[in-house]
Amino acid sequence: MKIIVGVSLVPDSTTKVKIGATNKAIDEAGVTYIINPYDEFAVEEAVQLKEKNGGEVIAVSFGTDKAKDAIKKAFQMGCDKGVLIKSADANFDTFTVAKNLADYIKTENPDLVLFGKQSIDFDGLMIPPMVGELLGIPSINVVVKLDINGKEVTAEREIEGGKEVVTASLPAVIGTQKGINNPRYPNLKSIMASKSKPIEEKAPTYTGNKSETIDMKLPPAKGKGKVFEGAASAGELVKALREEAKVI
Amino acid sequence: MSNKILAFVESKDGKFKNSAFEVITESKKLAEELKCEFEVLTIGSGLDAEAAKLGTYGAKKIVAADLSELNAKNPVSGSVYSHSAFAKVISETAKQKNANYIVMSATGLGKDLAARVAIKNNSSLAQDTVQLKADGEHIIATKPVYAGKSLVDMKFNDDNLVITLRPNVFKAVKEGDTNAEIEKLDIASLNLSDADFNSTVKEVVVSNEKLDVAEADVIVSGGRGLRGPENFHLIEELAKVLGAATGASRAVVDAGWRPHGEQVGQTGKTVSPSLYIACGISGAIQHLAGMSSSKCIVAINKDKDAPIFQIADYGIVGDAFEIIPALTSEFKKVLSQ
Ligand SMILES: Cc1cc2nc3c(=O)[nH]c(=O)nc-3n(C[C@H](O)[C@H](O)[C@H](O)COP(=O)(O)OP(=O)(O)OC[C@H]3O[C@@H](n4cnc5c(N)ncnc54)[C@H](O)[C@@H]3O)c2cc1C
Ligand SMILES: Nc1ncnc2c1ncn2[C@@H]1O[C@H](COP(=O)(O)O)[C@@H](O)[C@H]1O
Numbered sequence: 001m002k003i004i005v006g007v008s009l010v011p012d013s014t015t016k017v018k019i020g021a022t023n024k025a026i027d028e029a030g031v032t033y034i035i036n037p038y039d040e041f042a043v044e045e046a047v048q049l050k051e052k053n054g055g056e057v058i059a060v061s062f063g064t065d066k067a068k069d070a071i072k073k074a075f076q077m078g079c080d081k082g083v084l085i086k087s088a089d090a091n092f093d094t095f096t097v098a099k100n101l102a103d104y105i106k107t108e109n110p111d112l113v114l115f116g117k118q119s120i121d122f123d124g125l126m127i128p129p130m131v132g133e134l135l136g137i138p139s140i141n142v143v144v145k146l147d148i149n150g151k152e153v154t155a156e157r158e159i160e161g162g163k164e165v166v167t168a169s170l171p172a173v174i175g176t177q178k179g180i181n182n183p184r185y186p187n188l189k190s191i192m193a194s195k196s197k198p199i200e201e202k203a204p205t206y207t208g209n210k211s212e213t214i215d216m217k218l219p220p221a222k223g224k225g226k227v228f229e230g231a232a233s234a235g236e237l238v239k240a241l242r243e244e245a246k247v248i
Numbered sequence: 249m250s251n252k253i254l255a256f257v258e259s260k261d262g263k264f265k266n267s268a269f270e271v272i273t274e275s276k277k278l279a280e281e282l283k284c285e286f287e288v289l290t291i292g293s294g295l296d297a298e299a300a301k302l303g304t305y306g307a308k309k310i311v312a313a314d315l316s317e318l319n320a321k322n323p324v325s326g327s328v329y330s331h332s333a334f335a336k337v338i339s340e341t342a343k344q345k346n347a348n349y350i351v352m353s354a355t356g357l358g359k360d361l362a363a364r365v366a367i368k369n370n371s372s373l374a375q376d377t378v379q380l381k382a383d384g385e386h387i388i389a390t391k392p393v394y395a396g397k398s399l400v401d402m403k404f405n406d407d408n409l410v411i412t413l414r415p416n417v418f419k420a421v422k423e424g425d426t427n428a429e430i431e432k433l434d435i436a437s438l439n440l441s442d443a444d445f446n447s448t449v450k451e452v453v454v455s456n457e458k459l460d461v462a463e464a465d466v467i468v469s470g471g472r473g474l475r476g477p478e479n480f481h482l483i484e485e486l487a488k489v490l491g492a493a494t495g496a497s498r499a500v501v502d503a504g505w506r507p508h509g510e511q512v513g514q515t516g517k518t519v520s521p522s523l524y525i526a527c528g529i530s531g532a533i534q535h536l537a538g539m540s541s542s543k544c545i546v547a548i549n550k551d552k553d554a555p556i557f558q559i560a561d562y563g564i565v566g567d568a569f570e571i572i573p574a575l576t577s578e579f580k581k582v583l584s585q
Contacts, residue, residue, distance in 0.1 A: 013533070014534070016397075016533070094375075095372065095373070120394075125359045125375070126363040130363045130366070132364070133367035134367055136443070138446040139447070160463050161455065164452050165453065166448065167447070179508055208405075210405050211374070211405065214403050216393075216398055216400045218397075219396065225547075226562050227552070228564045229564070230566040230570075234574035234578045237546070241523070241546070242582060247522045248490065248523065248582070
């Protein structure tokens with residue numbers, strides 16, 4: 001089975017966002033970058049499928065040189081090959097990413113494409129369905145359980161207040177959600193082994209962008225709230241919620 | 249090119265979701281700003297009477313696609329619905345109507361459909377927006393990024409655009425009681441092929457009858473301060489009185505005290521209810537990321553220096569085990585008046 005996993009590099013979730021000098025992106029100084037947390041589920045699922053069925057797993061990222069760190073993490077978790085579709089700068093939108101990934105995936109003709117359900121920087125939930133559409137193959141996103149039986153895929157997809165049981169056939173795109181598996185911690189041996197794996201670089205096939213960020217700002221600051229003491233003030237709080245805040 | 253808006257609204261079990269009304273009100277507002285027309289698309293069975301009532305939110309024309317007719321075209325039997333086919337219906341209806349703007353809600357279904365339709369119609373995508381404004385004939389969309397730690401304004405290269413609206417952020421406004429005019433969509437005109445049904449929902453499993461945090465207008469959340477799963481009845485009782493959904497911090501979800509579906513935060517759900525009550529939650533940056541855009545935040549914590557108080561509009565410092573029951577009974581009193 002040939003599996004491609006898309007991985008991206010994102011600021012660590014503890015990052016305190018500061019707006020950069022251009023007012024269009026964050027100030028990168030002091031920011032720690034990690035593999036997108038949802039991509040670890042995708043990588044884990046791919047590696048488990050390979051361990052079960054044989055085959056190979058290719059990790060691909062679209063981005064600047066920095067994105068290699070996400071691929072290296074994927075290597076540590078057991079991916080066999082790595083590909084960076086190298087962007088000259090960080091000025092690309094989701095469509096550009098989806099288009100480049102789809103163009104590359106087409107050349108490899110995999111059985112399965114795995115992504116995280118969402119990246120924690122732009123919170124899109126866009127790449128998995130977009131890549132599925134661009135390739136003309138099924139996509140199922142926010143998947144918490146995946147069963148593959150020959151060419152048949154049955155997936156449980158999380159929705160508001162429940163789950164959908166979705167069927168499709170391979171090749172397909174799956175976006176993984178927390179709960180699908182427990183991503184492994186790389187051991188020393190796999191970390192050492194990953195060091196010698198080369199990352200193949202490819203040129204983008206599209207750089208057009210369909211959208212542009214014209215301004216980035218922090219959310220409006222909140223004034224100091226009203227704080228009461230002890231259970232005896234419950235009545236006062238309820239009164240304030242009703243009469244001042246008017247939320248009940 | 250003259251603009252036109254198609255609003256796709258979601259329904260469930262023969263009723264429209266609250267987000268449907270938000271989508272209509274905002275589409276109407278946009279149509280006024282852009283001086284253009286808007287039409288509404290529904291997909292469902294036996295929805296006509298409810299659909300006509302969308303007129304009360306300002307919808308004049310509804311295009312209604314019949315779900316059973318659509319399912320009948322699916323080569324896979326036992327289909328509840330199909331995301332890929334829904335995307336095709338939206339995409340083709342927009343083309344038939346010459347609609348260059350497509351508006352829907354940023355729900356689990358909406359976000360998925362929007363991305364598909366954007367590709368099908370060669371459009372840009374403004375996902376999970378919290379504000380839209382017209383700049384001449386064009387649209388500027390504001391969306392939260394980095395889990396709400398910042399916001400970006402985006403503009404788009406052309407005016408073919410799919411927009412999703414974050415639920416609970418845009419207001420639904422009722423205005424009068426005129427019924428909307430309903431046009432039945434001719435499913436045959438869509439030229440559906442088997443490939444348009446490449447994924448099929450076989451079953452929808454409702455995990456609990458409770459309201460989901462992502463859709464709730466009021467949320468009561470509990471954290472590690474509750475000390476154990478056996479104490480969450482306090483949260484549930486308060487939520488019941490308020491008609492609220494129950495939420496949780498990741499700490500208690502990871503500990504297995506609460507289901508993952510309740511987790512609020514950067515790696516859980518992003519919510520923006522009118523009222524968010526955080527009980528025994530410290531307010532870690534990843535938790536705040538998921539709920540800081542709530543309209544009114546109430547914190548209950550025994551530590552007056554807990555970070556949650558920095559974004560709270562109201563708070564009570566003290567023991568949650570005393571405060572939550574006291575609040576429950578106060579709310580009960582006030583709400584029964
Ligand atoms: C990559 C990553 C992603 C994450 N994503 C999320 C996420 O999506 N959502 C999320 O919530 N967290 C997330 N976290 C975890 C987050 O960092 C915190 O660990 C978590 O939110 C803490 O949960 P808590 O507030 O319940 O627990 P604690 O931080 O332990 O806080 C408990 C609070 O309860 C108070 N308390 C104790 N006893 C009482 C009492 N009797 N009465 C009143 N108050 C009391 C304490 O003063 C304390 O403030 C993430 C972390 C990482 C690294
Ligand atoms: N630049 C990228 N390169 C490779 N994969 C990506 C990239 N950006 C996003 N993805 C994948 O798409 C998923 C969803 O991202 P998004 O749609 O941006 O929220 C992520 O979890 C990744 O698996």
